[in-house]
Amino acid sequence: MKDVTTIGLDLAKQVFQVHGADAEGTQLFNRKLRRADVLRFFEKLPPCLVGMEACGSAHYWAREITNLGHDVRLIPPAYVKPFVKRGKTDAADAEAISEAVTRKTMRFVPVKTTDQQAAAMVLKTRTLLVKQRTQAVNALRAHLAELGIIAAAGMTKVETLIAIVRDETDIRLPLAARFALMTVADQIEALASETDRLERAIVAEAKRDEDMRRLVTIPGVGAITAATIKAQVPDPAGFKSGRHFAAWLGLTPKSHSSGGKDRLGSISKMGNPVIRSLLVIGATSLLKYAKNDPNIRPWLKALIARRPFKVVAVALANKMARTIWALLVRGGIYCKANAAVNA
Helix, strand or coil: CCCCCEEEEECCCCEEEEEEECCCCCEEEEEEEEHHHHHHHHHCCCCCEEEEECCCCHHHHHHHHHCCCCEEEEECHHHHHHHCCCCCCHHHHHHHHHHHCCCCCCCCECCCCHHHHHHHHHHHHHHHHHHHHHHHHHHHHHHHHHCCCCCCCCHHHHHHHHHHHHCCCCCCCCHHHHHHHHHHHHHHHHHHHHHHHHHHHHHHHHHHCHHHHHHCCCCCCCHHHHHHHHHHCCCHHHCCCHHHHHHHCCCCEEECCECCECCEEEECCCCCHHHHHHHHHHHHHHHHHHCCCCCCCHHHHHHHHHCCHHHHHHHHHHHHHHHHHHHHHHCCCCCHHHCCCCC
16 A cells, blocks of 8 residues: 555445546445545545545545645546446546546646535526426416417516416316416416515626626626526636637537648537527627627627628637636736727
């Protein structure tokens, strides 16, 4: 055990797999550990390089094992898979992690603090509530449509349907249907109330946090987008440039190059889908008013003239991502007069 320098830890709920190797990469052990034995095992080891796949519980274990004096690094699971020799077993996964963590060109995920994870939980809870509200609204619309009752699209028109459900004098609804749909209506209103409560908390935090205050100065970036970036990108300086950050978000074209021929396809959609979606939505909202904006930037005006709307929206989202990186890493606020940020 004194010769071990590298540990590959395959995380699980109860039974963990740990692979140990020396400085030359020779396997010293590959064994199972119960959850209660993990920290006791690392307490007995000399300081090691510990690799784990980045997952939900990885940040907790990374903090705990780091406190014991080890150098812990989290690896994206997609980067570990090429090192798995054959089959899918815990032992093979732990060995692959142990080998991948020693590669000099490997990319790692920053370890999040408990506060960063808590901020992400607020955003994920809001997303869950919005999805549940959308499901309930769709159910209400579908059931009422069976009875010939419809309303225009949009969340604001749902109140009309709810009023019909609560109106006991409306004979279009049978008693059994009103009894069932009252529950759906109550759920929609409760979810809307809880969503508003979380959004108010997010906006209040955005006003207190210096980084988020600077981010919301960017057109198309609101409090939700700023809070999501702050929670899910703990180390923006880990990207070499704004272009690397945009590529991580999946806002750059996929490359299919061979034999000296470069071919670019659609955007890769790699990386963080939540931030990418928020940026594209923000860019789309800006473009809806861009045609009537006399101060529209020349490059954006020329792009709108020659490219489809959705392509322009993605291009603008890419630009927004590079601007966000520049503000987080270099400081300052967004200035429209000097909007061409070299990211």
